Amino acid sequence: MTAYLLRRLGQTVVTLFVMSLLVFIGLYMIGNPVDVLISSSATPQERQAVIAAMGLDQPLWFQYWTFLSHALTGDLGKSFVYNQPALRLILSRMPATLELAFSALVLALVFGIPLGLLAGLKPKALVSRVIMVSSILGFSLPTFWIGLMMIMLFSVKLGWLPASGRGDTVNVLGVPISILTLDGLRHIALPALNLALFKISLVIRLTRAGVIECMQMEYVRFARAKGVSEARIVTVHVLKNTLIPLITVIGLEFGSVIAFAVVTETIFAWPGMGKLIIDAISVLDRPVILAYLLMTVVLFTLINLVVDIFYSVADPRVRLGEAAE
């Protein structure tokens, strides 16, 4: 267990290092943030002063060295634009993104598992075919287009749900949460559903495939031979065998939900990290981009860890450290 955690920690540190180096070099090659940040009417002296203030007059290796030594103390630099610590900016936006991603995942499971179960138990029935065709649509229609259509329909035409912002929030341990207020729920409904559509399709397909496979297993036949009811066979024998690998995959997908949130947040003006990073990229706000990517790596590592632990607890055959590697 300890060896496993240490190995994981080591992998994360290496990833963080390589990632920061790549971002540094990459952004250096793309262009100079000063060209974007300073108005073209500035005098050369003013320009020089800003460059010096940001440390951009130093050679690249020295800039990286400065970043690295500060980063080790937890300081990821100040945003060029907001003149605030980049890390604090990211952290202040993170709850909104996590809340959105989490809600989307819950929706994916709540809709995906029952529909997938139905489609798996009666693969030839008409409902099952309808479900499967819909899931293909969920896979293939672009998220942003569906998002726009949802706004058109539910916000503009029907006026049921708001199309932007977080709505009322409640502070839990100093973190603002939308899903705990009715207004917040109304605000998160559309973006969460939009973000969830792709994952719902994924969950439907995974559940269906798992159920079809499990129903043919000999242990199902043996359970029937024992006289166990069909309801119990499905909810205990089949579902448990289907859900363990499913939840594992979905846990790992949490990362990609956060990545996809960039698009959804932009469409629905959801004030999360995604919107912040899009703005930061357009002005080459290096400290913010770096802080975002490094935080993402940390987040991914944590998610993987949680999924591994879950998997080793849920599946009696797996011991920690052997899972998903």
Add this chain to the structure above:
Amino acid sequence: MTPAANAEKMLVVSGLETRFNTSRGPVAAVRDVNIEVGRGEIVGLVGESGSGKSVTGLSLMGLIDAPGEITGGRILLNGEDLRSVGGKRLRQLRGDRIAMIFQDPMMTLNPVLRIDTQMIEAIRAHDRKISREAARQRCRDALGLVGIPSPDERLLAYPHEFSGGMRQRVAIAIAMLNNPDIIIADEPTTALDVTIQAQILAEMQKLCRQRGTALIWVTHDLTVVAGLADRVYVMYAGSVVEQGPVDALLDRPIHPYTDGLIRSIPSHNEPGRPLHQIPGMTPALDRMPQGCRFHPRCARRTEGCLSEIPLMDFGGGRRARCIHPLVEG
């Protein structure tokens, strides 16, 4: 067989036919199978791979899944026709009056459920009111019965913590939990090594004798049946071709196929002599020969073998489907 003994027949299968709908149309995997098992009787069901033994066993349990379907015959268990009792009653009988054990112990237990879960559900499926503790006690006893040491601990284990032999013992314990009238054992020892196979066979025989449980032991190995069963049914290409008391059948087979099977047992040959082989191959389901299905492989065949051959009585409880029998009735 006296009429009195007949009245004791607890399981009577007559004219069983089970078909599978394949891409080349429906084919009968089992046709005109008649089996009778008395209370506490041990019966062997022997045949080559693909002869329809498992399909027969599953048909008796009502466990044939699509694309398969029982298309004919009657299955009477204690006088109740399993084909017409309906799904609810069938579920009540399964695991309670008629139980089954399968071939591969690695696959029959659910890998993610603890042994106690898988055992207790077999009790609760038939007795909702039983207390947790009473059910647990019965599981403990059943595990002890089949020779699993420290049953209390083992109840909390998962299947992967058991060896193949131990898993099959657990499956046997589960089949015995509700003290059924009959257990269908579909080659439960084929996947195990020889010593464990012999142990389990002996224990199973002892248990069934003690408790008066009837047993249908499915196997492709005639030698297994020799020491175990009272009577034997020999299946070929989906039908029973010969049946009778085990000693008579092994000593003086009536059907040329049974004879071929016996002569291909290694111990029946002098050392150094090549093993006897039945020439040819088992026919495919969709290309069944006309008349006697064994005729393409039979040395005794004549023109007459090309018409349907009924199961004929040879006395002493012996029956066979052959018009040129090796033993006269």
